[in-house]
Amino acid sequence: MHISPVLWQFLIKWLHASALFPAEASTIAPYMDALYFFLLLLTVIGLILVGSLIFGFSLRYRRSRNPVATQVEGSTLMEATWTIIPLALFLVCFVWGALLYFRIYNPPANSMNIYIVGKQWMWKAEHPGGQHEINSLHVPIGRPIQLTMISQDVFHSFSIPDFRVKREVIPGRYTTVWFNATDPGTYHLFCTQYCGTQHSGMIGEVTAMTPEDYEKWTQQSTSGMSLAQNGERLFASMGCNACHNGTATARGPNLAGVYGSKLTLTNGSQVLVNEAYLRDAILNPSQHVTAGYAPIMPTYQGQISEDGLIDLVEYIKTLQTNYRVQQTQVTSQSNQAAPVTPEMVKP
Amino acid sequence: MSTHAVPLDTIVLLPDQATATIPKKNYITAEHGLLSWLLTGDHKRIAMLYLISITFFFFIGGAFAGMIRLELLTPQPDLVSSDTYNKFFTMHGIIMIFLFLVPSVPATLGNFLMPIMLGAKDLAFPKINLLSWYLYLVGGALTLAALILGGVDTGWTFTTPLSTHYLNTHVITAGMAIFVAGFSSIFTGLNFIVTIHRMRAPGMTWFRMPLFCWSHYAASILMVLGTPVLAITLVLVVLERTVGIGVFDPTKGGDPLLFQHLFWFYSHPAVYIMILPGMGVISEVISTFSRKRVFGYTAVAFSSVAIALFGFFVWAHHMFIMGVSNYSALVFSLLTMLVAVPSAIKIFNWAFTLHKGSITFETPMLYAFGFMGLFTIGGLTGVFLGSLGMDIHLTETYFIVAHFHFVMVGGMLMAFLAGVHFWWPKMTGRMYPESLSKLAAVTTFIGFNLTFLPQFILGYLGMPRRYHAYPQEFQVLNVLSTAGATVLGIGYMLPLLYLGWSLKYGAIAGDNPWQATGLEWQIQSPPLTENFTEIPIVDYEAYDYEWLEKKQKEQVTTVG
Numbered sequence: 001m002h003i004s005p006v007l008w009q010f011l012i013k014w015l016h017a018s019a020l021f022p023a024e025a026s027t028i029a030p031y032m033d034a035l036y037f038f039l040l041l042l043t044v045i046g047l048i049l050v051g052s053l054i055f056g057f058s059l060r061y062r063r064s065r066n067p068v069a070t071q072v073e074g075s076t077l078m079e080a081t082w083t084i085i086p087l088a089l090f091l092v093c094f095v096w097g098a099l100l101y102f103r104i105y106n107p108p109a110n111s112m113n114i115y116i117v118g119k120q121w122m123w124k125a126e127h128p129g130g131q132h133e134i135n136s137l138h139v140p141i142g143r144p145i146q147l148t149m150i151s152q153d154v155f156h157s158f159s160i161p162d163f164r165v166k167r168e169v170i171p172g173r174y175t176t177v178w179f180n181a182t183d184p185g186t187y188h189l190f191c192t193q194y195c196g197t198q199h200s201g202m203i204g205e206v207t208a209m210t211p212e213d214y215e216k217w218t219q220q221s222t223s224g225m226s227l228a229q230n231g232e233r234l235f236a237s238m239g240c241n242a243c244h245n246g247t248a249t250a251r252g253p254n255l256a257g258v259y260g261s262k263l264t265l266t267n268g269s270q271v272l273v274n275e276a277y278l279r280d281a282i283l284n285p286s287q288h289v290t291a292g293y294a295p296i297m298p299t300y301q302g303q304i305s306e307d308g309l310i311d312l313v314e315y316i317k318t319l320q321t322n323y324r325v326q327q328t329q330v331t332s333q334s335n336q337a338a339p340v341t342p343e344m345v346k347p
Numbered sequence: 348m349s350t351h352a353v354p355l356d357t358i359v360l361l362p363d364q365a366t367a368t369i370p371k372k373n374y375i376t377a378e379h380g381l382l383s384w385l386l387t388g389d390h391k392r393i394a395m396l397y398l399i400s401i402t403f404f405f406f407i408g409g410a411f412a413g414m415i416r417l418e419l420l421t422p423q424p425d426l427v428s429s430d431t432y433n434k435f436f437t438m439h440g441i442i443m444i445f446l447f448l449v450p451s452v453p454a455t456l457g458n459f460l461m462p463i464m465l466g467a468k469d470l471a472f473p474k475i476n477l478l479s480w481y482l483y484l485v486g487g488a489l490t491l492a493a494l495i496l497g498g499v500d501t502g503w504t505f506t507t508p509l510s511t512h513y514l515n516t517h518v519i520t521a522g523m524a525i526f527v528a529g530f531s532s533i534f535t536g537l538n539f540i541v542t543i544h545r546m547r548a549p550g551m552t553w554f555r556m557p558l559f560c561w562s563h564y565a566a567s568i569l570m571v572l573g574t575p576v577l578a579i580t581l582v583l584v585v586l587e588r589t590v591g592i593g594v595f596d597p598t599k600g601g602d603p604l605l606f607q608h609l610f611w612f613y614s615h616p617a618v619y620i621m622i623l624p625g626m627g628v629i630s631e632v633i634s635t636f637s638r639k640r641v642f643g644y645t646a647v648a649f650s651s652v653a654i655a656l657f658g659f660f661v662w663a664h665h666m667f668i669m670g671v672s673n674y675s676a677l678v679f680s681l682l683t684m685l686v687a688v689p690s691a692i693k694i695f696n697w698a699f700t701l702h703k704g705s706i707t708f709e710t711p712m713l714y715a716f717g718f719m720g721l722f723t724i725g726g727l728t729g730v731f732l733g734s735l736g737m738d739i740h741l742t743e744t745y746f747i748v749a750h751f752h753f754v755m756v757g758g759m760l761m762a763f764l765a766g767v768h769f770w771w772p773k774m775t776g777r778m779y780p781e782s783l784s785k786l787a788a789v790t791t792f793i794g795f796n797l798t799f800l801p802q803f804i805l806g807y808l809g810m811p812r813r814y815h816a817y818p819q820e821f822q823v824l825n826v827l828s829t830a831g832a833t834v835l836g837i838g839y840m841l842p843l844l845y846l847g848w849s850l851k852y853g854a855i856a857g858d859n860p861w862q863a864t865g866l867e868w869q870i871q872s873p874p875l876t877e878n879f880t881e882i883p884i885v886d887y888e889a890y891d892y893e894w895l896e897k898k899q900k901e902q903v904t905t906v907g
Binding site: 021157 | 424513604640646687707815823
C-alpha cells in the first residue's frame with residue numbers, strides 16, 4: 001500500500017503531538033501508576049482468561065465437532081475457586097487503593113498551605129503571602145503543598161492529572177488535598193465536576209518552579225499585604241474587635257491562641273478549633289457559642305465573601321496576643337471620640 | 348419432524364416454508380383496531396407497545412450521542428454553543444437511562460416472557476401493567492416537553508446546588524418526567540414480584556424457574572425499594588427550586604452532599620436494575636446455543652440476589668473524593684469489591700456452560716459473547732474505580748464514561764439485542780435474516796470498542812467528562828472515538844431495518860426454532876392471548892435438554 005509522503009508526515013506529526021500517558025510530576029504519581037499497572041494487568045489477564053475460555057470451548061465443542069452435549073450440573077469446587085480467587089484479588093486492590101487514598105488525603109504536618117476558591121467559572125488561588133492568582137497556581141517543587149479549598153457557588157472539582165490528585169470543591173465546606181511536585185514545568189489544571197455553562201473553560205495552569213524561582217515569583221507578585229494582614233484590617237472594619245478583644249469585660253471570647261485549642265461549647269460538647277470551625281463560627285455563631293458567653297453574635301452569612309473568610313481565618317490563626325487588637329480598638333474608638341487621646345496628653 | 352435434516356453448524360429447526368403458516372389465532376390477530384392495543388391488558392401487547400416506545404427514545408438519545416461525538420471531533424467548541432452542548436449530554440443521559448435502559452429488558456422481554464416462562468396466563472395485575480406503560484408515556488412526553496421548550500442542562504445527575512439555584516432551564520419538567528417514569532418502573536417491579544410469588548404453574552418450583560426469572564426477581568426488588576428514594580429526592584429538588592425549603596442549601600443549614608447520598612442511593616442500584624435483566628437474557632441464550640444446562644444454576648440464581656442485596660450498600664463509592672469521612676470511604680470501597688464477586692461468578696459459570704456443550708453461533712449467541720467480553724472489561728475497570736486511591740485520579744474523567752458505557756452499552760445493550768433476536772421468532776412468528784444480523788452484531792462489537800477503548804486512555808490522561816472543549820493533545824483519541832461512534836450507529840440502524848423487514852418477509856419460525864426448553868418455546872408462535880390453552884404442569888427441571896429430546900421423539904411417534 002502506498003501512502004503519500006505528505007499524508008505520512010502529517011500522521012507522524014499528529015501522533016507525535018498527541019498524548020498517550022500523563023507525565024509523572026509529583027511524588028505520589030509513581031505510586032498511583034504502580035497501582036494502575038497492577039489493575040491493568042489484572043484486567044488483561046481476566047480478559048485473556050474469559051476470552052480463551054470462550055474461544056477454546058467454542059472451537060472444541062462446536063456442534064460440528066461435538067454433536068451431542070454432555071449435561072453437567074455444576075461443580076462446587078470450581079465455583080468456590082472462581083469465587084475465592086477474584087475475591088482475594090479484589091481485596092488486594094482494596095487494601096492497596098486504601099493505602100494510597102489515605103496518603104493523598106492526609107497532608108503532612110509541615111506542608112505549605114494555599115487556599116483555593118472556586119467559582120463559576122474560575123479558580124482563585126491565595127498564597128499565604130497575599131499573592132492572588134486566577135486560573136493559575138504557582139508552587140515550589142520539593143516540598144508538600146496543601147490546598148485548602150472551598151466553593152463560592154456550586155460543586156467544582158480541582159484536578160491536576162499530572163500530579164494524580166483531585167478533590168471536590170464544595171460550597172460551605174473546606175476540603176483539602178496535598179501534593180509534592182517533582183519537576184518544574186506547567187501542567188493542566190481542570191475543573192472535573194460539571195458546574196454549568198463554561199465548565200470546560202474552568203481550566204488553568206499549574207506552574208511548578210524551583211524554590212528559588214518561586215521565591216522570586218512571590219516577591220514580584222505580592223500585593224504588599226499577607227492574608228493575615230488583610231484579615232486584621234477586615235477584623236477591625238467589621239467591628240469584630242468590639243467584642244473579641246481579650247479584655248476582662250469583653251462580650252466575646254478571647255481569640256488569641258484559640259486556633260488548635262479545644263473549646264467547650266454551651267451545649268457541653270468539645271470541639272477542636274480548626275479552619276472549618278472558625279469559618280462556621282463566623283457564619284453560624286448561634287450554633288457555636290463558647291461556654292460562658294451569651295449567644296449575642298449576629299450571623300455574617302452573606303456579608304463576607306469566601307476570600308474575606310479566608311483572610312479572617314488566617315488572621316485568627318496567627319493571633320498570639322491581643323495587643324494589636326486592643327490597639328486597633330483604641331484607634332477606632334479614639335477616631336470617633338476625639339482627635340486627642342488622654343494618653344497623649346499625659347507627658 | 349426430525350432432527351436429521353438439521354445441518355451440524357446450526358440448531359435452527361424451521362417448519363417446511365412451503366406449507367407453514369402463522370397460526371391464525373394469536374395475540375396479534377385476537378383483536379383489531381388501535382383501541383384494542385391502547386386498552387389491552389395482555390402482557391404481550393403491552394410488551395410490544397413498550398418495545399416501540401423505547402426504540403423511539405433510544406434513537407432520540409442516540410442522536411444526542413451522535414451530536415456529542417461530532418462536537419468532540421475538534422478540540423475547539425465550534426459546532427454548537429456550550430449551553431447547547433451541555434443540554435446534549437444531559438438529554439442523552441436522561442433519555443438513555445430513564446427512558447431506555449431501565450425499561451429496556453424488563454418492560455419488553457420481561458413483560459412478554461415472565462408469565463409464559465412461569466406458566467401463567469398473564470401478569471398478576473394486567474391493568475397496573477397497562478398503567479405502567481401510560482406512566483412511561485407521560486414521563487416520555489414530559490421529557491420531550493422539556494426538550495422542546497429548550498432542554499435541561501443539569502447533567503442527568505441533577506447535582507445541587509447547580510440544579511436548584513444556578514440554572515434557568517426546565518429542571519422541574521425534567522424532574523417530574525423522571526418522577527412519573529419512576530412509578531412506571533415501580534409498577535413493573537411490583538407486578539413481577541407478585542407474579543413470581545403467586546402465579547407459578549403447578550410444579551414450577553423456585554429452582555425450576557429459568558434464570559431469566561431469577562434475575563428479573565432481583566431487579567424488581569431494586570425497582571420497588573430504590574425508585575421511591577429517587578422520586579422523593581427529585582421532589583425535594585423541585586421544592587428547593589420553587590419555595591427554597593433549604594434541605595440542600597448550606598446557607599439555610601442544608602447539606603449539598605445530602606442530595607448526592609439520596610440520588611446515588613437509587614442511582615447505584617439502578618445500574619443493577621439495568622444490568623440484571625440483561626444477565627438473565629445471557630443465561631437463556633448461552634444455555635440454548637450450547638444445548639446445555641447452565642453451569643451451577645443455583646450459584647447463578649443466588650448471585651443475582653447477592654448483587655441486588657449488596658447493590659444497596661455501595662452508593663457512596665460515587666463520592667470518594669467529595670470530602671466524605673475517609674473511614675466511611677473505606678467501608679464503601681470494601682463493599683464495592685464484594686459486589687464485584689457475584690458478577691465474576693456469573694461470567695465464569697457462563698463460560699463453563701460452553702464446556703462439553705454442542706455450540707452453534709446464531710446471532711443471539713454472538714451478541715452474548717460480545718456481552719461477556721465487554722462486561723468483563725466493564726466490570727474489571729469498575730474495580731479500578733472501587734479502589735479508593737485509584738478513584739481519585741480516575742473519577743469524573745473519561746475513564747468513568749468509558750467504564751459505564753462498557754457496562755451499560757457493551758453489556759446491557761448487547762444483552763437486549765441478544766434477547767430481541769432470540770425471542771423475535773416467538774414474538775412475531777417470523778425469523779430475522781441470519782447473515783445480515785450476524786453482520787450487525789460484529790459491526791456493533793467493533794464500533795463499540797473503537798468508540799470506548801480510546802476513552803479509557805483519555806481518562807487516564809485526565810480529560811474531564813462533560814467538557815465541551817479540550818486541550819489539543821487529546822484530539823487523536825477523540826477522533827478515533829467519534830469514528831467508532833459512526834460504526835456503532837450503523838450497527839444499531841441495521842437491526843431496526845431488517846427486523847422491520849422480517850415482520851412481513853421473514854421465514855416462518857414455527858413453535859421452537861431454537862429447540863429451547865423454556866415453557867415459552869412449547870407453545871405456538873406468536874402465542875395465544877391466554878398463552879396456554881390449559882395451564883401446564885411442570886415436571887422437569889430448567890434447561891433439561893434430554894426432556895425436550897424425549898418429548899420431541901414422542902411427538903414424532905404419535906404424529907407419524
